[in-house]
Amino acid sequence: MTDKHRYTDEELIARFQKGxxxxxxxxxxxxxxxxxxxxxxxxxxxxxxxxIVQDALVKVYTxxxxxxxxxxxxxxxxxxxxxxxxxxxRKRKRRQTSSLSTLGLDDKDYExxxxxxxxxxxxxxxxxxxxIQEAIQLLPLHFRTVIILRDIQELSYEEISNIVSVPLGxxxxxxxxxxxxxxxxxKEYK
Amino acid sequence: MDRYQFEGxxxxxxxxxxxxxxxxxxxxxxxxxxxxxEQVEALRSxxxxxxxxxxxxxxxxxxxxxxxRVAKQRYAVPVRQENRMPMIFGFTPxxxxxxxxxxxxxxxVGYELMPSRSSNPIAIPPQITTNNVMPAPVNSAPMISAxxxxxxxxxxxxxxxxxxxxxxxxxxxxxxxxxxxxx
Numbered sequence: 001m002t003d004k005h006r007y008t009d010e011e012l013i014a015r016f017q018k019g020x021x022x023x024x025x026x027x028x029x030x031x032x033x034x035x036x037x038x039x040x041x042x043x044x045x046x047x048x049x050x051x052i053v054q055d056a057l058v059k060v061y062t063x064x065x066x067x068x069x070x071x072x073x074x075x076x077x078x079x080x081x082x083x084x085x086x087x088x089x090r091k092r093k094r095r096q097t098s099s100l101s102t103l104g105l106d107d108k109d110y111e112x113x114x115x116x117x118x119x120x121x122x123x124x125x126x127x128x129x130x131x132i133q134e135a136i137q138l139l140p141l142h143f144r145t146v147i148i149l150r151d152i153q154e155l156s157y158e159e160i161s162n163i164v165s166v167p168l169g170x171x172x173x174x175x176x177x178x179x180x181x182x183x184x185x186x187k188e189y190k
Numbered sequence: 191m192d193r194y195q196f197e198g199x200x201x202x203x204x205x206x207x208x209x210x211x212x213x214x215x216x217x218x219x220x221x222x223x224x225x226x227x228e229q230v231e232a233l234r235s236x237x238x239x240x241x242x243x244x245x246x247x248x249x250x251x252x253x254x255x256x257x258x259r260v261a262k263q264r265y266a267v268p269v270r271q272e273n274r275m276p277m278i279f280g281f282t283p284x285x286x287x288x289x290x291x292x293x294x295x296x297x298x299v300g301y302e303l304m305p306s307r308s309s310n311p312i313a314i315p316p317q318i319t320t321n322n323v324m325p326a327p328v329n330s331a332p333m334i335s336a337x338x339x340x341x342x343x344x345x346x347x348x349x350x351x352x353x354x355x356x357x358x359x360x361x362x363x364x365x366x367x368x369x370x371x372x373x
Contacts, residue, residue, distance in 0.1 A: 151240035
């Protein structure tokens with residue numbers, strides 16, 4: 001085993017709970033990019049995603065004693081980040097609704113996010129990635145969460161079931177339906 | 191297997207988690223429906239695309255910002271705990287005191303506004319007595335007009351006719367009642 005992974009996540013959080021601040025730094029280094037990928041795919045905004053990841057890791061710091069070793073550390077930290085991301089999306093939705101309602105019917109100078117094809121703007125790889133990201137945003141939140149955790153983060157069904165607090169069968173069914181919806185949305189781009 | 195079941199098993203088929211019997215059934219459906227084979231391949235490709243999406247990295251200032259926020263929290267938490275006030279039913283003493291005063295004020299004002307109870311609840315108010323009732327004017331106009339009088343006279347005539355009819359009818363009725371009784 002390499003020096004970097006001499007300790008498991010659970011051992012590190014246990015050491016941090018006993019006051020070892022270096023263990024916290026190690027956990028941050030292990031999870032910052034994984035959480036960033038998860039949250040960015042969820043909210044689709046780099047700045048907001050980074051703020052949410054920071055919030056989640058600050059929560060890990062301030063609420064370290066809330067973690068109990070019955071669950072994996074990754075389950076706990078993904079649950080925190082996922083809840084914060086959902087809260088942010090709800091706030092964003094409220095802001096969008098209120099800003100649209102204040103404009104009134106005669107005001108036409110607002111723009112909703114476009115999903116139109118922008119041919120030639122990106123090279124193929126970036127173009128595909130952008131379209132997939134847009135298609136993910138079209139999914140309902142409960143589908144979006146599970147498909148990111150399964151197909152992008154590559155977590156097990158059991159772990160996803162613990163993170164989203166729904167039975168395993170429901171998780172499997174949601175992932176299947178999310179994939180079909182995503183495929184349908186991507187078909188329109190091709 | 192129908193279309194609905196096929197779509198329900200598609201992920202399990204791709205991930206090789208179907209039982210042998212179900213897998214055979216699924217593959218039979220695929221052989222019978224070539225378009226569903228295309229759908230399986232398209233879904234397999236979508237999953238692969240998702241797995242190959244690039245990792246999103248945090249910015250270079252991430253750790254510095256995080257350390258600043260953590261440092262803030264480190265000093266903020268003990269200060270909050272030291273200054274924590276004793277709570278009364280979840281309210282601070284000041285809020286609880288003010289709320290009690292408001293409740294007392296409402297009770298007091300409500301009590302003052304309530305009408306006082308007397309021994310006779312339907313007693314005549316002192317200003318209305320037999321002594322201070324105004325007498326009717328002596329030369330005032332008649333209260334009943336001529337048309338009303340004629341209407342009253344007509345009604346009295348009608349009632350006398352009805353009475354006469356009843357007198358004729360009653361002996362006949364008595365006869366019928368007696369007949370029924372005897373039967």
